[in-house]
Amino acid sequence: MAAGTRESPRLTSAAGASGDEGEYVKPFTPEKAKDIIMSLQQPAVFCNMVSDWPARHWTAEHLSEVLSGKRIRFRMGMKSTDTVPQFETTCSYVEATLEEFLTWNCDQPNNFGPFRDYDHSKFWAYADYKYFVNLFEDNSDIFQDVLWSDFGFPGRNGQESTLWIGSLGAHTPCHLDTYGCNLVFQVQGRKRWHLFPPEDTPFLYPTRIPYEESSVFSKVNVVSPDLKHFPQFRKARRHTVTLSPRQVLFVPRHWWHYVESIDPVTVSINSWIELEEDHLARVEEGITRMVVCALKMSEDPHNTRAWLNPTEVEATSHEVNCHYLNGALSAFFNHDRTPKAAEIQALKINGENVETKGLHMFSHMEVGQTHSQDGSLGAGRQDAERLFGPDLFPVPPSPENPPSERGVIFENDGEELVDKDGRHFAESCCSQRPRVLSTSGNVAEGQTTLSSAPGLSQALISTDDLLDCLVNPLVTRMVAQLLIQMKSL
Numbered sequence: 001m002a003a004g005t006r007e008s009p010r011l012t013s014a015a016g017a018s019g020d021e022g023e024y025v026k027p028f029t030p031e032k033a034k035d036i037i038m039s040l041q042q043p044a045v046f047c048n049m050v051s052d053w054p055a056r057h058w059t060a061e062h063l064s065e066v067l068s069g070k071r072i073r074f075r076m077g078m079k080s081t082d083t084v085p086q087f088e089t090t091c092s093y094v095e096a097t098l099e100e101f102l103t104w105n106c107d108q109p110n111n112f113g114p115f116r117d118y119d120h121s122k123f124w125a126y127a128d129y130k131y132f133v134n135l136f137e138d139n140s141d142i143f144q145d146v147l148w149s150d151f152g153f154p155g156r157n158g159q160e161s162t163l164w165i166g167s168l169g170a171h172t173p174c175h176l177d178t179y180g181c182n183l184v185f186q187v188q189g190r191k192r193w194h195l196f197p198p199e200d201t202p203f204l205y206p207t208r209i210p211y212e213e214s215s216v217f218s219k220v221n222v223v224s225p226d227l228k229h230f231p232q233f234r235k236a237r238r239h240t241v242t243l244s245p246r247q248v249l250f251v252p253r254h255w256w257h258y259v260e261s262i263d264p265v266t267v268s269i270n271s272w273i274e275l276e277e278d279h280l281a282r283v284e285e286g287i288t289r290m291v292v293c294a295l296k297m298s299e300d301p302h303n304t305r306a307w308l309n310p311t312e313v314e315a316t317s318h319e320v321n322c323h324y325l326n327g328a329l330s331a332f333f334n335h336d337r338t339p340k341a342a343e344i345q346a347l348k349i350n351g352e353n354v355e356t357k358g359l360h361m362f363s364h365m366e367v368g369q370t371h372s373q374d375g376s377l378g379a380g381r382q383d384a385e386r387l388f389g390p391d392l393f394p395v396p397p398s399p400e401n402p403p404s405e406r407g408v409i410f411e412n413d414g415e416e417l418v419d420k421d422g423r424h425f426a427e428s429c430c431s432q433r434p435r436v437l438s439t440s441g442n443v444a445e446g447q448t449t450l451s452s453a454p455g456l457s458q459a460l461i462s463t464d465d466l467l468d469c470l471v472n473p474l475v476t477r478m479v480a481q482l483l484i485q486m487k488s489l
Ligand SMILES: O=C(O)CCC(=O)C(=O)O
Pocket: 128, 164, 171, 172, 177, 182, 184, 191, 257, 259, 260, 268, 270
């Protein structure tokens, strides 16, 4: 659909009904929608906000015509489920046109196209995370088909958006985005979203391997979790929603999400909205990149494919990483010109303070995001919640975990390792099994000690285990804060 083809002029905003075609009234003005997005700290679904967006007609068939033969990369994954997440590093990839994808997806016999090696009953295909600017490079008018300005972000359109086209079962493993908050417009088919609040980060067993700037992955397959190895996951508070066409999901900052296509073809469009907190997040990401690249490159400089997410172009050199970190720190200070104020902002983010709370801050990560320091709800948030109704509904907590999760709960599954004072930090940042190295560095001695300790594995600490601790988001936050403190003096 070409730009400027809005069929229905938008009338002044008022609460009320909407129509599919013809004139209708949007339930929220751009200003109100933006107020909601900036103050609401739980995921919610907007309805009746995009009924006049040209992009509502972007079915996979339509896009196949618009892209006319352009080859795009599809991520191929297995439909069968395992307790280990299907990370992008373990998927295979196919270059194909949307037309070829649609032919394969019809599941006709004798499919000789680029998908010929992939049995449709066993595999899904996902053209995921495609920036419009790369996809529609010769047709930038099409950016105007997406109008995030209706949500209070003037000028924001397809230029700042990504496109996702998948088959049944296509999914993105559970992760959180380190920058911004997210608006997701479901265009075709339905997607099931599993979301978890930022405060539950320790229960999601965060990892930076595979490494991708701006994504922290969970080691848990949240739809088929191995509760023996990840016992704390039972405490994670799952919220679920099925997003249907023409709905827009708001994902607040740092909410974990696992997203699965539950219809034969799905198309969605999203845009990550920058936030003030991204300045600090960039410093944290700079630290993470430097540490991950240094350790993984020393481990094996020739095998980046095993740990570098395919979305990353290359493992950057130490020099480049230093430059990146310094750039992020400068940007942090430049943004908030007075160093003192910058320091305070860094230390107070999430209502926590490095000096007074030390490691205990970890168990309460992000609490300050949802509550003010005295524990009361912010006024903006209360206002936003008052607007819940037919045009804006909250994503509810799931009443219970799916049956597959209950099926893998083991007796004595490690609960005794947990106390109330943040010890789940130690557990969550370490690998699946608790691992300890002898203080003398003598492996044999360490193994002897370990083998006599009930419940502890004899395995040694791997580079990835160490990284799970060193670049745990809670640790990089603290390091970023210390760097900022140091440079603020
Ligand atoms: O739709 C998906 O598969 C994932 C979307 C996602 O991760 C995001 O929008 O941040």
